Each structure stands twice: as structure tokens, then as C-alpha cells.
């Protein structure tokens with residue numbers, strides 16, 4: 392089985408591109424399944440089901456979806472093997488600009504769209520910088536010049552990536568992508584022992600773990616403060632009165 | 633080819649001096665290098681706060697590999713010896729698996745080829761084969777050669793160097809910029825030298841192509857359909873690095889289509905356009921007829937056909953003048 396990890400900002404066109412690409416993989420007689428990782432809500436599983444694609448979904452709730460991804464991807468891989476898949480695709484909501492679900496030696500694809508603005512490539516971290524393939528969608532609604540400017544910005548932050556323009560609505564370009572996702576060689580049995588491409592920030596704060604109360608006494612773990620003029624701490628001011 | 637091991641021994645200042653375009657690499661990766669010119673790679677990263685490095689996932693080793701890759705791409709891109717002179721299509725099969733009836737089809741720079749055929753016949757697929765530089769690995773089995781040779785795969789994969797620029801019907805500008813700022817930005821991404829001049833030229837040419845005038849400080853999002861297309865074509869002619877231009881059904885564009893084509897040809901481009909418009913189809917030197925997914929025929933535009941062209945253009949102009957009168961609230965009867 393081949394595993395492909397696909398990540399990208401919300402609504403960038405991941406599902407559209409994956410569905411069209413799977414059409415081409417299926418036409419080659421390959422069996423493909425999807426695992427969808429999101430935070431709070433997703434209907435993507437229904438879209439995959441409707442297309443007759445075996446699918447699993449996981450919601451990370453209050454956790455960073457990429458942390459949640461690493462904790463579950465081995466089990467998901469075993470599910471894929473049991474289903475007899477030739478290709479397993481993971482779709483992750485790229486909500487965290489610091490983390491990415493990419494694993495060394497496992498194909499990593501980032502999907503971003505032309506509408507997200509030319510400064511976006513600069514802002515996205517490892518999710519864009521360490522992808523093997525960057526898919527740019529929604530080229531149908533912007534000018535050739537804007538596509539060129541956007542692609543050159545992407546190239547600047549990730550010069551070694553394959554950059555492809557795909558139309559998520561018509562599927563133009565998805566056949567080409569499909570040829571890059573499966574080679575008969577790869578025969579993944581387990582991810583145990585493999586490593587993430589980038590470490591994820593080590594510590595979480597108490598709010599990551601469900602804390603809702605506001606105030607310094609509730610803040611634990613990795614807490615960082617803004618640089619503001621001093622003497623603004625209400626708890627301390629009240630205490631000294 | 634520069635290797636990352638060599639870069640490691642140079643200072644940031646030396647890298648910038650040898651490869652001025654790396655300035656944009658540093659900028660877009662959020663690396664502040666002012667004042668760090670005398671540092672080499674390792675000591676530059678040591679000068680960044682560890683917490684910041686961790687926050688922004690800055691990995692010196694990965695970044696220097698990317699920088700080396702970027703420099704190599706740019707050197708190749710700036711190398712004039714890499715120019716495209718011709719494009720060759722080698723036959724594949726149609727939708728029924730029948731071989732296409734031609735041996736090879738060669739197009740040279742400065743030529744315009746039109747592609748005709750009913751909806752669903754495979755016009756866009758042919759344009760797709762060219763864009764992907766097909767190697768018998770698309771549904772049609774066609775093969776594309778560049779300069780009579782099997783091209784290297786960098787045409788497929790590179791972000792900076794694309795073989796093909798596409799112009800299509802329903803395209804808008806979405807950035808919040810004026811015409812001038814926008815063209816500047818594109819020129820900058822192309823590392824054009826005499827930028828001011830090029831920008832002015834593009835705006836002038838676009839104004840010539842569009843019926844209605846616009847100013848350099850007009851926001852691009854408020855251009856009319858015809859004005860945007862005029863700007864897109866002028867911009868593509870002068871700033872697109874791609875030697876081949878594919879036009880997918882750009883009918884009734886509200887611009888002077890013949891002049892638009894002339895502009896592209898003058899810039900030594902290869903132009904292929906899928907069209908149903910007889911005026912455009914006849915402005916091509918040759919036309920490809922597509923049936924059932926395959927190239928069924930290649931027709932040379934004859935002198936006789938061209939004589940019809942002037943008649944068609946006359947009709948076109950008449951229609952246009954009626955449209956203008958209608959728009960201006962005049963009566964259509966003299």
C-alpha cells in the first residue's frame with residue numbers, strides 16, 4: 392500500500408482534488424481509501440462515501456489536528472491494509488501554521504488556493520515548506536498573471552516541490568497528479584519507527600487541554616505573554632489595594 | 633550548479649552579491665538579513681533567538697538546501713540558451729483507441745494554430761497534453777517534443793519555469809491593487825530589469841486593445857470584462873516567461889482580437905487556441921480539427937479562405953458598431 396498525506400488550509404480544495412484524483416487512480420484499477428482529520432466538524436466523509444470510497448474520520452476537538460493525526464495514523468494505516476487498499480490518502484485540515492502531518496519517506500502534498508492572497512505562502516510554515524508536491528487550486532477564477540505571481544511565491548518558500556495547478560471543479564490536472572501518487576514499488580506495512588519531517592511544538596498550554604477560566608492562576612504549561620506596558624495585571628492590582 | 637556545501641562556506645553578504653535575486657528568497661522566507669552580511673549560514677542562524685527558531689520551524693539545513701535549489705533554478709531560468717523554438721505533437725489515439733491520422737505536427741514560434749471541434753471532442757485535452765508535456769502518459773497517448781527533442785521533466789514540475797501560459801474566458805482579478813501596482817508586482821516576480829518602462833508599455837498596449845480607456849491607478853478589480861482581458865493579454869505578451877500560450881475559448885472578448893493575436897506573435901510566442909469563432913479560427917496559420925478525441929485533420933488556411941476572412945471581419949465590425957450605438961442609446965436606423 393502507498394500512503395499519501397494531504398494537508399492544506401480550510402476550503403482550499405483538498406476534497407475536490409482528492410475526489411478527482413481518485414477517479415483517475417480507480418481508472419487504473421487501484422483501490423483507494425481516505426482518512427479525514429479535522430477539528431470540530433466535517434462532512435467530507437459523506438462526500439467520500441457517496442463516491443463509493445472507503446473512509447474513516449477523526450475529530451481532534453480542542454487539540455491541534457496534527458498532534459491528533461500523529462497519535463492515530465498508525466492505526467489508520469492498519470485499517471487501510473485490512474481493507475486491502477492500494478492507496479491510502481489522508482486529508483488533514485491545515486489549521487495550525489506551525490505543525491504539519493508529514494512523515495519522512497511518505498509522500499506529502501499541500502493544497503492551497505489562488506484566492507488566499509499572495510502573502511499566504513510566506514505565512515504557512517512546514518505544511519507548505521516541507522511538502523513534496525504543492526497543488527494550487529482555483530486558477531479558473533484568477534488571471535494568468537495572478538497565477539504566475541502566486542506560483543512564484545510558493546516556489547520561493549519551497550523551491551524543491553513539484554508545483555501543479557489543478558482545477559478542483561473540472562479536475563483538469565488531477566490525472567497528472569494521480570501519476571505521481573502511486574508507484575507499484577511502495578509497500579508500506581507499518582509506520583512504526585518512521586519519523587515526522589518536523590517536530591511539533593513540545594508543550595501545550597492549559598487552554599489546549601480544555602481550560603476555560605481566564606486569569607494567570609489558571610495558565611499552565613507553555614504560556615507566553617504579549618509585550619505590553621507594565622502594571623496592567625488586574626489580579627495583582629486588586630491584591631495590592 | 634551550485635551545491636549547498638559551497639554556500640555553507642560563504643557569508644550572507646557574499647551570497648547576495650553573487651546572486652542578487654536571493655534577496656527575494658530571504659524576504660519570502662521571513663529571514664531578516666540586514667546587518668547579518670558578514671555572517672555565514674551557521675552563525676546567522678545562531679544569531680536568531682532559539683525560541684523564535686522553534687516557533688517558526690526554521691531549520692538551517694533544510695533552508696540552505698532550498699536556497700541552493702532556488703539559485704540553480706534561477707540560473708537556469710535566466711539562461712537565454714534555453715529558448716523554445718518549436719513544439720512537436722506526435723500522434724496517439726482517439727477515444728475509440730484508433731491511431732490519429734498524422735505523422736507529426738510541428739509548430740514554430742510566431743505561429744498561431746487554432747483548434748476546432750464540437751464540445752466534448754477533446755480540445756481542452758489536447759491543450760492539457762501540451763501543458764503537461766505528455767510522454768505517452770495521458771489518456772490520449774500523445775507525445776510532445778520541444779526543439780525536436782524529448783524535453784526534461786523540469787517543464788512539468790518547476791514553479792518558476794512553466795512551458796505554458798493559459799488565457800481563458802472567465803477570469804477575474806482578485807487582488808486589491810491598482811493596475812500599475814499589479815503589473816509592477818508581476819514584473820518583480822519575473823525579475824525584469826527596466827521595470828518602469830515595461831509596466832508603462834503593458835498599460836499602453838492594454839489600453840490600445842480595450843475599447844474603453846483605463847488609468848494606471850484604476851483598481852484592477854473595477855476593470856470591465858474587456859479591459860481585464862486586454863490587460864491580461866498585454867501582460868502575458870510581455871511578462872509571461874512561458875513560450876507557449878494556450879487560449880481556451882475566448883470569444884466575444886470585447887477587445888480587438890486580431891491585434892491581441894498580433895501582439896502575442898510579435899513577442900515570439902507559440903499560440904494555440906481552441907475556438908468556435910470563425911474570425912479567430914481563420915487568423916490561425918493552420919487549424920487542427922478534433923473529432924472523437926483525436927486529431928482528425930490539419931487544415932492550412934488558404935488565400936481563398938483568407939479572402940472570406942476580410943468579409944467576416946467586415947461583418948464583425950458592423951456588429952460591433954451596432955453594439956456601440958445600442959450601448960450609447962442611439963437608434964439603430966440611420
Ligand SMILES: Nc1nc2c(ncn2[C@@H]2O[C@H](COP(=O)(O)OP(=O)(O)OP(=O)(O)O)[C@@H](O)[C@H]2O)c(=O)[nH]1
Nearest residue numbers: 401402403404405406407528529530557558559560
Ligand atoms: N472555482 C473553483 N472552486 C473550487 C476549486 N476547487 C475547489 N473549489 C470549491 O471550493 C470549495 C471548497 O472545496 P473543498 O474541496 O471542500 O475544500 P477542502 O480543502 O476539502 O475543505 P475542508 O476539508 O472543509 O477544509 C468548494 O465549494 C469547491 O467546489 C477550483 O479549482 N475552482
Ligand SMILES: Nc1ncnc2c1ncn2[C@@H]1O[C@H](COP(=O)(O)OP(=O)(O)O)[C@@H](O)[C@H]1O
Nearest residue numbers: 725726727751752753754755756757771772925
Ligand atoms: N484521445 C482521447 N482518449 C481518451 N479520452 C479523451 C481523449 N480526448 C479527450 N478525452 C476525454 O474526453 C472528455 C472531453 O474532452 P475535452 O477536452 O474536455 O473536450 P472539449 O474541450 O473539446 O469540449 C475529457 O474527459 C477528456 O479527458
Ligand SMILES: [Mg+2]
Nearest residue numbers: 405406435482
Ligand atoms: Mg475537505
Ligand SMILES: [Mg+2]
Nearest residue numbers: 752755756880
Ligand atoms: Mg473545452
Ligand SMILES: [Zn+2]
Nearest residue numbers: 455457487490
Ligand atoms: Zn499544531
Ligand SMILES: [Zn+2]
Nearest residue numbers: 595596598599
Ligand atoms: Zn494552547
